[in-house]
Amino acid sequence: MKSARRLEKIKRVLSRRQDDLTVVLENIHDPHNVSAILRSADAVGVKQVQLVYDSEEFPPIGKKSSASAWKWVGRQKFKTVDEAYSYLRYKGFMIYASSIHPQSTSLFSLDLTRKVALVFGNEHRGVSEKAAAEADERFVVPMLGMIESLNVSVACAVTLYEALRQRLVAAQFSKSKLGELEFEKLLQEWTRK
Numbered sequence: 244m245k246s247a248r249r250l251e252k253i254k255r256v257l258s259r260r261q262d263d264l265t266v267v268l269e270n271i272h273d274p275h276n277v278s279a280i281l282r283s284a285d286a287v288g289v290k291q292v293q294l295v296y297d298s299e300e301f302p303p304i305g306k307k308s309s310a311s312a313w314k315w316v317g318r319q320k321f322k323t324v325d326e327a328y329s330y331l332r333y334k335g336f337m338i339y340a341s342s343i344h345p346q347s348t349s350l351f352s353l354d355l356t357r358k359v360a361l362v363f364g365n366e367h368r369g370v371s372e373k374a375a376a377e378a379d380e381r382f383v384v385p386m387l388g389m390i391e392s393l394n395v396s397v398a399c400a401v402t403l404y405e406a407l408r409q410r411l412v413a414a415q416f417s418k419s420k421l422g423e424l425e426f427e428k429l430l431q432e433w434t435r436k
Contacts, residue, residue, distance in 0.1 A: 253433045256315075257426055258419040260290045263358040264406055265336065267293040267327060269374050270365040271395060274302035279396035280363070281312040287407040288416070291317035295327045295374075299365065314436050324374045336360040340370045340378035341398055343391060347381040355406035356413045363399050 266284055271277055284292055294301060301320070321327035331338055339353060340362040353359075362378060364370030369392075375381050384393060384401050393401065410416060419426060 250434065253430065256288075257421065257429055257433070259288045259416045260419075260421055260429075261288040261410065261415070262290045262420050262425075263336075264289055264355070264403075264410075265291055265293055265331070265360045266399060266403070267295060267331075267338075267360050267362040267374075269295045269324065269362060269370055270297065270299040270368075271363065272299045272302055273366055276366060276394070276396040277302055278312070280399045281316050283396070283400040283403050284316045285312040287403045289316060289403070290421075291319060293327050293331070293360065294318055294320045295322075295324055296320070297323055315433070324371065324377065328374075328377055331360045334358075337380070338362060338378040339380050339382050340364075340375045341383065341402070342370050342375040342378075342381040343383055344375065344381050347383040350382050350384050350402055350405055353380070353382055353405075355409045356415060359406070361399070361402055361406075363395050363402075366395055 264287075266280065266289060268277065268280065271280070281292065319330075321330065328338060336358050338360045341364070362370055362374055364374065382402075384398050386393070392398070421429070
């Protein structure tokens with residue numbers, strides 16, 4: 244009975260995976276931040292995150308801190324921003340970079356029901372100027388306090404939950420976005436985990 248419930252949960256989760264919503268992590272070095280981002284990505288149905296590590300090493304991810312989210316969210320590595328953006332544009336993604344900049348728009352004015360990649364940068368430097376300048380748009384999470392920015396994992400979670408909210412309103416979770424072959428492939432992979 245327990246395995247039947249697990250299989251049903253896997254099918255339910257896979258049917259809600261959003262292959263048209265992704266996160267790009269640029270040189271985020273704190274393993275706790277990466278783990279928290281993976282947890283948030285899994286929670287809102289992100290199928291895969293993109294990793295750009297050209298000046299930092301990808302940190303070791305602990306099973307405990309990520310709550311095993313690393314098992315359920317795919318990861319694709321890129322050597323440069325250009326390589327990642329070329330891939331995302333080829334796949335039809337709009338690229339929105341989190342960036343404190345005079346020309347940044349509010350998170351809440353973005354249409355996150357589209358095919359979008361959300362870029363978040365290093366804990367100390369933020370998104371690189373190259374990644375921000377070459378994105379389709381820069382955005383900020385509106386803040387009213389004295390502090391100028393949120394922790395990167397919190398900013399990512401807030402942004403992903405705004406995407407979730409918009410997609411729920413647009414009823415985008417009512418039908419699977421995965422093709423039948425991809426669904427079956429992932430189902431086989433996940434049942435072995």
